[in-house]
Amino acid sequence: MRIILIGPPGAGKGTQAVAVKSKFPVDHISTGDILRENVRAGSPLGIEAKKFMDSGSLVPDVLIIEMMRERLAKVSVGFMLDGFPRTVAQAEALDELMKEMSMPLDAAILLEVPDETVVKRLGGRRVCSSCGAIFHVTGNPNKIEGICDICSGPVIQRDDDREEVIRRRLSVYHKNTAPLAEYYEKSGLLHRVDAGGPLDAVKAHLESVGL
Ligand code: AP5
Secondary structure, three states: OEEEEEOOOOOOHHHHHHHHHHHOOEEEEEHHHHHHHHHHHOOHHHHHHHHHHHHOOOOOHHHHHHHHHHHHOOOOOEEEEEOOOOOHHHHHHHHHHHHHOOOOOOEEEEEEOOHHHHHHHHHOEEEEOOOOOEEEOOOEOOOOOOEOOOOOOEEEOOHHHOHHHHHHHHHHHHHHHOOHHHHHHHOOOEEEEEOOOOHHHHHHHHHHOOO
């Protein structure tokens, strides 16, 4: 299975990817997670990417495409891309790459969520900076404040989850990423999923499109 998850920040891509991965043998590849690892490691990519991430802008296509070319070369089973592609240029580069690797995409899943729901979700999101587990202060709180339920690592608020940065990320999404719906609709790969409801409802919607 080779699928991509598209959706605004806070749509639940990371959360639902964990559920899908528990059912199917797929490699979950999150561009946001790879970038944050590079930022933590202080790599040249991380130093460059941080400037864009902190302000809620997109990291330049040329850096992301090269990063994904390297990552996809390591895929041995199926994959689920979370946060890539995010521009039409990235989608075209992915098509080229899939052609070179003789691995056509099976589906593009668009998680649709209203902007105000995104602001509420991301304002309350907390993440484990060690294992990446995702929590929410009211919807899915970790049991002991500041400590991850899964690995006991530190649970923090992401720098880009401040309201002004969330709103900037949303506007970047509508301008640069939303056009991908039309791109994948044309190739017959698009499945729209209502992701604005509670977790179980979203899971059920995903099951109805085969995930
Ligand atoms: P990235 O980390 O990919 O962020 P994002 O796309 O903005 O998505 P998020 O991780 O914020 O949200 P999500 O949809 O995974 O939601 P989650 O499951 O956590 O990217 C960060 C930055 O990196 C970008 O801004 C950019 O700078 C750069 N970048 C990354 N990829 C790039 C690319 N391809 N090109 C250029 N730059 C790139 O859920 C959110 C919260 O809601 C959680 O607290 C969760 O518990 C809760 N929640 C989830 N679902 C529900 C539900 N159904 N009901 C109630 N609460 C829910």
